[in-house]
Amino acid sequence: MKITKINHIGIAVTSIDEALKIYTDVLGLKVQSMEVVPEQKVRTAIIPVGESKIELLESTDPEGTIAKFIEKQGEGIHHMALEVDDVQAALGVLTGKGMALIDQKPRKGVENTQIAFLHPKGTRRVLLELVES
């Protein structure tokens, strides 16, 4: 398993429109795209920063993961996504090393990526996502 870069940092927000004022108006970054991911019950704004991205995440459903996260601990950094060349293979390696997974197999992420989340109980409470572009 080879990790090549930080693909993105996911940030949970109650309102993408409000959050964008910080990232664009104040910090001067640009939005690359906006996308709704029904499977994840989120609306996202993708903001490139060097080779990485900031991914703002707004829940589209009060029962969604992001809504629950904000309800529990407020807005803030939600996860870190690491890019790998092959998510399926990486999950095999991690399982072999005894890591707990949220996703046993890759699923579809934004921008046609394949993604999988590791369980934070094995990563000292850091929610890690693997991304294959």
Next chain:
Amino acid sequence: MKITKINHIGIAVTSIDEALKIYTDVLGLKVQSMEVVPEQKVRTAIIPVGESKIELLESTDPEGTIAKFIEKQGEGIHHMALEVDDVQAALGVLTGKGMALIDQKPRKGVENTQIAFLHPKGTRRVLLELVES
């Protein structure tokens, strides 16, 4: 103010030695350096990932910022650091835009960088650091 990349992601841990098992043994990343930053009351491990780094932060003092963070909400992602060419100039721009700052002027970070933290009350609870390499 031009943000060029994510300089690093800071992760608060109770034990760098324990956390490194995840990042090196499991994920296959390599430690570039370890450093104590007395001004910040932390011991750090720097782990390069592409053009960015993961910075593990272990408190050297029960009264330090990282110790307080962990006491309040447990281990996890602590901050996101964005690289700029001139921290001093960036702070001037941000102040002009009404942003609250933790550091009114740049101070010394790891690896001889100049850094400054913005106040999370202005960034929807994301602790943002600016770094000039």
